[in-house]
Amino acid sequence: MKEITFGIDIGGTNTKFGIADRVGHVLYSGKISTTKFVKFEDLLDEVSALLREGLSNLGTAYSLVGIGVGSANGNYYSASIENAPNLKWKGTIPVGKMLAKSFGVPVLVTNDANAAAVGEMIFGAAKGMKDFIVITLGTGLGSGFVCNGQVVNGKHGIAGELGHTFVNPVGRNCNCGKRGCLETYVSATGIKRTVYKLLADHLEPSELRGVSFENLSTKMITEAALRGDVVATEAYKYTGRILGMKLSDTVVHTDPEAIFLLGGLSLAGELIFKPTIEHMEANLMPIFRNKVKVLPSGLQNQSAPILGASSLIWNYLEEKGKIPA
Amino acid sequence: MKEITFGIDIGGTNTKFGIADRVGHVLYSGKISTTKFVKFEDLLDEVSALLREGLSNLGTAYSLVGIGVGSANGNYYSASIENAPNLKWKGTIPVGKMLAKSFGVPVLVTNDANAAAVGEMIFGAAKGMKDFIVITLGTGLGSGFVCNGQVVNGKHGIAGELGHTFVNPVGRNCNCGKRGCLETYVSATGIKRTVYKLLADHLEPSELRGVSFENLSTKMITEAALRGDVVATEAYKYTGRILGMKLSDTVVHTDPEAIFLLGGLSLAGELIFKPTIEHMEANLMPIFRNKVKVLPSGLQNQSAPILGASSLIWNYLEEKGKIPA
Numbered sequence: 345m346k347e348i349t350f351g352i353d354i355g356g357t358n359t360k361f362g363i364a365d366r367v368g369h370v371l372y373s374g375k376i377s378t379t380k381f382v383k384f385e386d387l388l389d390e391v392s393a394l395l396r397e398g399l400s401n402l403g404t405a406y407s408l409v410g411i412g413v414g415s416a417n418g419n420y421y422s423a424s425i426e427n428a429p430n431l432k433w434k435g436t437i438p439v440g441k442m443l444a445k446s447f448g449v450p451v452l453v454t455n456d457a458n459a460a461a462v463g464e465m466i467f468g469a470a471k472g473m474k475d476f477i478v479i480t481l482g483t484g485l486g487s488g489f490v491c492n493g494q495v496v497n498g499k500h501g502i503a504g505e506l507g508h509t510f511v512n513p514v515g516r517n518c519n520c521g522k523r524g525c526l527e528t529y530v531s532a533t534g535i536k537r538t539v540y541k542l543l544a545d546h547l548e549p550s551e552l553r554g555v556s557f558e559n560l561s562t563k564m565i566t567e568a569a570l571r572g573d574v575v576a577t578e579a580y581k582y583t584g585r586i587l588g589m590k591l592s593d594t595v596v597h598t599d600p601e602a603i604f605l606l607g608g609l610s611l612a613g614e615l616i617f618k619p620t621i622e623h624m625e626a627n628l629m630p631i632f633r634n635k636v637k638v639l640p641s642g643l644q645n646q647s648a649p650i651l652g653a654s655s656l657i658w659n660y661l662e663e664k665g666k667i668p669a
Numbered sequence: 670m671k672e673i674t675f676g677i678d679i680g681g682t683n684t685k686f687g688i689a690d691r692v693g694h695v696l697y698s699g700k701i702s703t704t705k706f707v708k709f710e711d712l713l714d715e716v717s718a719l720l721r722e723g724l725s726n727l728g729t730a731y732s733l734v735g736i737g738v739g740s741a742n743g744n745y746y747s748a749s750i751e752n753a754p755n756l757k758w759k760g761t762i763p764v765g766k767m768l769a770k771s772f773g774v775p776v777l778v779t780n781d782a783n784a785a786a787v788g789e790m791i792f793g794a795a796k797g798m799k800d801f802i803v804i805t806l807g808t809g810l811g812s813g814f815v816c817n818g819q820v821v822n823g824k825h826g827i828a829g830e831l832g833h834t835f836v837n838p839v840g841r842n843c844n845c846g847k848r849g850c851l852e853t854y855v856s857a858t859g860i861k862r863t864v865y866k867l868l869a870d871h872l873e874p875s876e877l878r879g880v881s882f883e884n885l886s887t888k889m890i891t892e893a894a895l896r897g898d899v900v901a902t903e904a905y906k907y908t909g910r911i912l913g914m915k916l917s918d919t920v921v922h923t924d925p926e927a928i929f930l931l932g933g934l935s936l937a938g939e940l941i942f943k944p945t946i947e948h949m950e951a952n953l954m955p956i957f958r959n960k961v962k963v964l965p966s967g968l969q970n971q972s973a974p975i976l977g978a979s980s981l982i983w984n985y986l987e988e989k990g991k992i993p994a
Contacts, residue, residue, distance in 0.1 A: 427956065473824075474824070475821075475823050475824040475828075483954070489816075489922065489923065491814075491816050491817070491819075491821045491823075492816070492819050492821065492822075492830075494816075494817045494819075496800075496802050496814075496816045496817065496923055496924075497817075497924070498923055498924020498925065498958075499798075499799070499800040499801075499924055499925060499926035499961075500924055500957075500960055501924070502923065502924050502956055502957065503800075503816075503921075503923050503924035504921075504922070504924075505921040505924075505954055505956075505957070506921065506922065508921055508954035509917075509918040509921055510718060510914070510917070512953065513914075513952070520954050520955060520956075521955050522952070522954060522955075525954075589835070589838075592834075592835070593834040593835065593918065594922065596828075596829075596830040596831065596834060596917065596921075597814065597822020597828065597829070597831065597834075597835055597922050597923070598814065598821055598823055598828050599821075599822070599824055599825055599826070599827050599828035599829075599830075599924070600823065600824060601824035626840070627835065627847070629830055629833035629845050629846075629847060629850075630845060630846050630847075631752065631827055631830075631845075632825075632827065632830070635824075635825055636824075638700075
């Protein structure tokens with residue numbers, strides 16, 4: 345029997361799920377809308393039914409050893425989703441317990457950025473690294489820290505909220521209730537806000553003047569910048585400068601070997617990497633300079649969230665040999 | 670035979686050393702000036718001779734199992750002191766190798782704040798904690814991070830330089846070559862600079878107007894504040910506000926159970942703890958509020974540096990069973 349795991353990534357918009365083996369082959373995968381379900385149980389029932397069907401279609405040569413779940417506000421210790429601002433279900437959702445009951449295998453739950461960090465270590469560009477950070481640049485900014493080869497969950501299971509460090513205490517309003525948090529500047533939403541700020545403050549012509557805030561996407565900003573649009577180019581410079589400055593603070597906390605950028609904004613390549621690295625280096629304490637790599641994630645594809653969630657199980661088996669049921 | 674360790678703390682001004690047992694009893698201790706030696710070898714020879722004499726005076730019932738060294742810019746991986754700005758000896762000093770050759774026992778070296786963190790875990794107020802931070806408030810600001818029960822050394826052995834995160838990129842000049850680093854505001858030197866800034870900007874009478882910068886000490890500022898001196902009181906509020914704001918950023922990185930403050934400035938009690946906690950909480954992302962304790966170190970005495978250095982050995986023996994020679 346070949347051992348396989350289920351990986352489930354519960355996002356605010358979509359839920360992705362799949363079946364993966366130890367070397368990172370995704371044998372089956374699917375995606376459904378998270379928002380179309382009124383009850384969380386119904387979402388989980390549909391995902392479970394599809395995974396059962398996918399597994400049964402693979403034949404009898406496969407054995408399910410565990411399920412990994414990545415979710416916004418997933419808590420490793422309680423195996424629950426806790427007060428997720430980006431999901432419609434409030435309070436504590438014991439997703440780990442629900443899946444364990446349904447499938448009779450161990451379940452590990454964590455937040456999506458920690459799952460991405462484990463995925464990077466097991467399947468991606470951080471193989472063999474013991475100290476690194478993954479930054480997910482999506483709707484918000486998430487982060488997963490690995491120190492001494494282990495994910496940092498923290499005392500309360502909520503470590504790695506780099507998106508809510510401050511850039512400007514009287515700056516932009518943040519979903520978390522504070523002002524001026526990093527993710528209000530550095531994220532898909534953040535760069536849109538920056539474009540609108542630049543359009544408001546300056547007079548330069550820009551192809552983005554014809555686009556509404558709702559319709560504006562990271563991809564449009566990237567393409568405009570590549571065509572030389574002044575506002576789009578400036579927006580990337582500003583975003584990279586702020587990310588670089590804040591990363592210089594983060595680096596002196598845990599002294600990582602590398603920082604991996606993952607998600608929409610990171611696909612802009614040099615537009616985001618160049619100013620980020622430049623301003624990180626310029627703001628670093630001298631003994632840290634030219635030591636820390638800022639790199640694109642090795643899992644820049646559709647399967648990344650499934651592999652990230654799935655890797656929780658493989659990582660645990662490697663570290664401890666056996667997962668508590 | 671009762672097992673004992675040597676603990677050596679090499680500071681910019683003084684070098685402290687002693688003999689400690691597994692439960693934190695200091696059986697012998699001494700202190701000499703670091704600065705009076707021209708050659709580092711001569712400092713180490715004198716410390717070694719005094720430790721040998723101390724051990725021999727204890728009688729024959731004791732067995733030396735290892736030596737722990739805490740030093741500014743001590744690097745755990747290379748067991749060396751590397752480019753310490755506060756020591757007169759430049760370049761790399763292989764202090765671990767030198768002591769191992771001299772005593773024939775394993776030697777572990779780390780920076781003074783990491784040694785303090787291990788000391789706090791083994792002998793102090795962090796017993797049983799797996800995720801915490803120690804902040805040393807001396808001439809500068811040092812920090813030691815423990816995550817998942819292990820000290821975070823980082824990829825290059827230089828993690829925990831919280832003193833060089835930025836408060837104001839165009840702020841006060843720092844020894845590291847940058848401007849506006851946290852330790853230029855929050856440290857014994859930082860609060861002196863703040864007092865002088867306040868004396869320059871304001872007209873209020875203050876007993877500190879009669880003291881030169883060189884003569885001004887943390888103790889004088891504390892005593893003046895306790896007597897109601899407006900400038901000294903304001904200096905503590907300002908220092909705590911900046912420390913609290915920066916700690917709110919640090920907390921969301923590693924989600925610690927507690928942050929321990931150690932060293933001169935921390936002895937001011939409520940004067941520093943009250944504004945620090947108030948501004949940390951006010952700036953924290955809501956899910957972190959009222960979760961993280963800010964506490965005085967459990968090792969607030971003369972033996973702290975010796976116990977910190979000594980604990981490196983006990984901690985290693987506990988984790989791994991045996992120290993590589």
